[in-house]
Amino acid sequence: MMQASAHQLVYRLWKALEDENFSSTAVQYHMQLLLEAAQVGNVEFLVILIRSYPDLIWQVDNGYGTLFHVAIKHRQEHVFNLIYEIGVLKGNLACVCTKKGNNMLHLAGELPSLDRLNIVSGAALQMQRELLWFQEIEKIVPKSYVNMKNTKGKTPRDIFVKTHEELQKNGEKWMKGTSNSCMLVAALIATVVFPAAFTVPGGNNQETDIPIFLESNWFTVFFISDAVTMLFSSSSILVFLSILTSRYTEKDFLISLPRRLALGLATLLISIIGMLIAFTAACFLVLKSKTSVPIRIIVGAPAVPISLFVILHYGLWLDIFRSAFCSKRFLFRSQNRLFKQAS
Structure with a gap:
């Protein structure tokens, strides 16, 4: 009941915000809030907002990228799965890069935080989960992005091998x-x-x-x-x-x-x-x-x-x-x- 009430509260607050001369500039001020929701995996919050204002999907932060870039970095599969619901347009999102030159596959090659890594038991199963993430993102990004180098001259495969060696x-x-x-x-x-x-x-x-x-x-x-x-x-x-x-x-x-x-x-x-x-x-x-x-x-x-x-x-x-x-x-x-x- 508390979860349902929280959803109703978010929905009504968002509607009230829309009534107060809501514009695209207002979205930019709330981008940090959206990125934090994607980071912790609060997909219900994001769904409510995106239904009301679909342009949120295309909002890009210079440091973090889109909501889906944040979801990949923090291994929030429930948030990332929203990308499958926008059809062929997900290819446009896959072309976005952060200010460090990292595309989605670069982020998938990085090692996530321990709290996200330890959601499955055993290092072997954690390694398998990381490989699944890397292979899935590899299917989404353009082929030219697979061997693309970031500002440090690292390809996604280079980052994955280096960061997952100990794992x-x-x-x-x-x-x-x-x-x-x-x-x-x-x-x-x-x-x-x-x-x-x-x-x-x-x-x-x-x-x-x-x-x-x-x-x-x-x-x-x-x-x-x-x-x-x-x-x-x-x-x-x-x-x-x-x-x-x-x-x-x-x-x-x-x-x-x-x-x-x-x-x-x-x-x-x-x-x-x-x-x-x-x-x-x-x-x-x-x-x-x-x-x-x-x-x-x-x-x-x-x-x-x-x-x-x-x-x-x-x-x-x-x-x-x-x-x-x-x-x-x-x-x-x-x-x-x-x-x-x-x-």
Whole structure:
């Protein structure tokens, strides 16, 4: 309700300003306010103003450029996405340069502030996000601007490589550390479940050498979950091993490494769940004659570590899977807000 009230307040104040001999010169006096709104990502504020006065899109500040230049510099994707709603005219905005000779691609090559960089977890995912920004702006600016030099004689690629060198190294270090830790867990799981397939609960019949609980449904659950755990833990080890042996080029950070990490974590989670299901099935087989409350609690205990694993790693999982499979769709897309009729 406070957000809706704030929007109504901005709308009415802007209308009152228009009634007081509003002209293009008035816009220039409020340019700093608009730039600050773009810097912090207050897209709702900008939408209200641009709907009332569309010429705000074309206003240029000598030091900062347009609103979209500020959005790129501070990685405010919600503000930048407004550029997709003005059609082919966005090419004119892409030709604007700041007083230092920086075009949009130069700004995309610079490293943003830490608060904008840390909106995703892990240096590797941050590097991927920066690459996505640079590639997207590269599609918008004229081709001659890709290798254009600013007043310091730097091209956008020169700036990107220089400013992101440390981030790329940290991304490689973070990816290897995460892979090593997860691969260790997967190896421990594989070590546990492999002998469990041959030392089944209840043992074997001494005369026939057939498992005693072979006909039990819980024995089937135990054996299948044990086999699934072995399969997925082994797969997880191989996936994380492929991450450790990667070349760690820019292209690897863009698609390959995030998807490998997502696949490795998914197979690791499945192997953990399978191991706990196998434990539960073994408890039912051995203690099926026991119906006391403590036994039931022990049998249901595996739900606790599964829940903890999901809850404690929810944020990291969300960042990894979104970066691996739908990061570009989440970052750059038209939201049809600018010229949509206000409710």
